[in-house]
Amino acid sequence: MKQLYGVIGNPIGHSLSPLMHNDAFSALGIDAHYHAFRIEEEKLADAVSGFQAIEISGFNVTIPHKVAIMNYLDDIDELAKQIGAVNTVVNEGGRLVGYNTDGIGYVRSLQAISKDPLSKKRILLLGAGGACRAIYFSLASVGVTEIDIANRTVSRAAALIEACEHTIRSRALTPEAAAGMQQEYDIIINTTAVGMYPKTEDTPLVIQKLKKDAIVSDIIYNPLQTKLLKDAQRAGAVTQNGIDMFVYQGAMAFELWTKKWPDVERMKQLVIQKLGG
Known part of the structure; x- marks a missing residue:
């Protein structure tokens, strides 16, 4: 069964994460799909419940949910606790665990x-x-x-x-x-x-x-x-x-989900091309 990953935020239509992650899944032969989900602030709890119900494998978190998401997780990595924000969630055997790969x-x-x-x-x-x-x-x-x-x-x-x-x-x-x-x-x-x-x-x-x-x-x-x-x-x-920060935070999230390190140079070139650089 295809694994599902994604990113939640509002707005989210501009996100380059689906492009980057779906290409990495394909390049590494991983049967998975990454999707952008626009989630309004008042619907965050419902979104997390829905993700648990469909057993999502993991997701990224962007503005405006990086702090609020911490209220709905089963555990939070120590560095993410210190930073006070989560941008990556991993489904570890049914438990949602939060990390911060930005920094x-x-x-x-x-x-x-x-x-x-x-x-x-x-x-x-x-x-x-x-x-x-x-x-x-x-x-x-x-x-x-x-x-x-x-x-x-x-x-x-x-x-x-x-x-x-x-x-x-x-x-x-x-x-x-x-x-x-x-x-x-x-x-x-x-x-x-x-x-x-x-x-x-x-x-x-x-x-x-x-x-x-x-x-x-x-x-x-x-x-x-x-x-x-x-x-x-x-x-x-x-x-x-800032492309390097964006690519490396994504690569570290990818590694947390799949235990595999993606081709960061390939990811970087994809993003640059999309931005018209």
């Missing part, structure tokens, strides 16, 4: 382009929202010990740092202070929506002078190259856009 998927994508272990890097995160929290906690979970957070509301960055259980040397900074210190960082990561289409001339950080061999990463993938990345590339940095 740790991003960490894997970052490690793929870094010459050295991330634990040796000094990192600056721009923003203090949900994406920043997932990335901050996930970096901490793999042994990174120096992570600063710059945000317009500094108290928000400080609260995020305070919430982390790992021992990390972290500072909550203003964007202006971070801009003046940018040469100190091995990796700079934009976790905000600043620079996203249609406001493509905006940037969360004015690039001045970067550390030699610095990495500048942006979780945005529309446009594929933000102003931040263009400026960083001109300054000699290695750059990374």
